[in-house]
Amino acid sequence: MTPPEPSTDRAEMEDVPVDAADHDALLDHFLDTHDDWHMWRPWSEDLTYATHESQTLRIERDHSAPARETAWTVAAYETPVSDRIWHLTATGATPSPVLQDLLTNLADGTGWDTSVGQFLDEASVIAATQPATDAGWKHTIAGRWIHWTSPNGDAGIQFDAFAAQRPNGALPTWLLWAGPAIDHPTWEIAASTHTPSTLLADLAETLAQGAITRPTADLSPPAHHHTASPPVPPAPAVKRTNSRPF
Template identity: 45%
Template sequence: MTDSEHPNADPEPDTRVETVPAYNADPGDHRAILDEFATEQGWDKRTWPHDTTHVIHASQTLRIQFLNNADPREDTWTIAAYDTPVSDRTWHLTLTADTPAPILKRLLTVLAEEDWGPADFITDKTIAQATRPLLDAAWQPTPPGRWLHWKPLHGNVRLSLDAFAARDPDSTLIAWTISAGANINQPDWAINASNHTPADLLTRLAEELAHGTGTGTHRTARRSTQRITQTAATLPPKPSRGPSTPPRR
């Protein structure tokens, strides 16, 4: 018996591609995006060990590390900046494998446009700068507390700031997080940024969150006419209604 003949067969998926906000877009092929970036920008690309690709700016003070076989919700990308090729890193970002393609491409484009050296300590001014595109798009901030969140009126996406980490210049905790999904503790995708991440870089990401678009694959269940007809044919026929006969006494 084929699926179309089985009355309990699962519905066939109906797939369509539609324009969605950037934070809801499909991730695309991250490895292909990285390869294209390295080729276009002329950054040095190396693979060592066999499961890790490194893409390095000519100055060797801005580096990208990509894990080729990471779990979709684990950190796949690490982008780090250094004062000198042999110094400790000054700031870094990590991205999970399901980060939407438009946001990833915007980040890489911004990285290639400027010389991202040491950044200033997080202040009220840099917070206001980084979140201005979100407020202009009517995203709502939460009341002050350890965690500050900026969210749109509709949509499960947020920019978060750990105020405790932000106020401590020596903190090794993540200061900024961009994430999507109903569960903030298990996001669908996430970008984490350390203290000292340049406000200009965060502002450009916020612009993409607020105004960017991409393509998303939407799947809905559909049941074919053939299946409905064949399923209905298996139902027992209704009993005929004849003239009623009064009960005998």
């Protein structure tokens, strides 16, 4: 089954400007208040990497990313040299409350309940989407996709059962989005199969509370979604002399 064609009569939404300074301030505050995370800069001034002292959690921040392109990448590993367990990406217009939720979960590191090498079970899917269910979001099934959509249709969660069975594939298993429609979001978070359901549930709760945009004219073309693999997460941190001070 092919994805549905983009709607031609959807409401126009504002192309939310990227508040890069706000995003950067969130990351700076996170690093300032968590000594077990360390920052380093590569040769490009557009990128910042933050790595947990265990070397098993890593963040990539792209300061130059447009509103609808990937500005944040998070990756988790079982050991510093193992394959990636899970990862997620967030676009440049992702609201600060959602990113704050993400960073808080990375700092807590508790309740990370997906198992490496196992398929995602029904209980984990239910747990991840419980906030949307509690908020009365519409629940629909379209082929391999399961959707939870806000009452006015301007935010949602998508679960891809096909991608869930291929955890190393290029397609995301989860999408959390807000905007005119899922195929033309103002912002989105894409997550892989083994992303912890507790993390997803916290993000879903923030989304269900209304981190969305307001109607106006659309100022930019839609992004092309999920046609390539997510960005490669950074290697373990190495101290650099050009690191930005905290």
